[in-house]
Amino acid sequence: MIMKIVIVDDEPNSIHVIDDYLQRLGDKITVIGRYTNPLHAIEPIAQNPPDILLCDIEMPQMNGFELLEKIGNPQVNVIFITAYDRYAIKAIKVSALDYILKPFSQDELYEALNKVPGQWNNAHLRLDALTQKEETQEFIVIRGVKEFVKIEPRNILYAEGQRGGYTTFVLKGGKQTVASRPLAYFEDILDDQFYKVHKGHIVNVQYIERFDKTSNTITLVNGEKIDVAVRRKAGFVNHLKAQGRH
Secondary structure, X not given: OOEEEEEXXXXXXXXXXXXXXXXXOHHHEEEEEEEOOHHHOHHHHHHOOOOEEEEOOOOOOOOHHHHHHXXXXXXXXXXXXXXXXXXXXXXXXXXXXXXXXXXXXXXHHHHHHOOOOOOOEOOHXXXXXXXXXOOOOOOEEEEXXXXXXXXXXXXXXXXXXXXXXXXXXXXHHHOEEEEOOOOHHHHOOOOOOEEEEEOOEEEEHHHEEEEEOOOOEEEEOOOOEEEOOHHHHHHHHHHHHHOOOO
């Protein structure tokens, strides 16, 4: 199956670089549109949706997030390509397929394209995430094994890294959700009520029942115990104090 791609970037040279990299993939892909003005991309994308949208973020007429919202097609997978890393967290929140910083290599682009999933259920949740106010974090949208899932951070007890680059979110009430992303992917998007106590665990400090400093063990409200890495103990204790939990 040939992958259809649309490129939107206000810098012609950037489009040229992307084009050059894509051409080396031969007949695996076809570029069906190239736009330096995002306003000009809206209608063509609506009429002939691509499999992948390679999109800049900071553009004069409309930024990449606004374009994604304007398109309103949850099935269009977006890979943001930008010179600014400050948008990474928002890109993760809307479950962008990937986020590439300029200048980037051919291998980085190919690696991102290889993440293209098949048909995903609940893709509309990505568009819901775009409407959230910047200062709030009512929910995040994660890419699960077969579908996109909305999770409210306040319901997360902890997140645990799994082999193969997966993360399990353990929620209040005993529910679990598996994300097809590594734990490190979520470290920066979870707010101050969370702390990475170990390379394999991020814990919601609001649900800590007690912390045994002798054994370096946390007991959560559901009775589960999680170890705190020795090298993270001091920072963890300071974080608890800052959160009024110690």
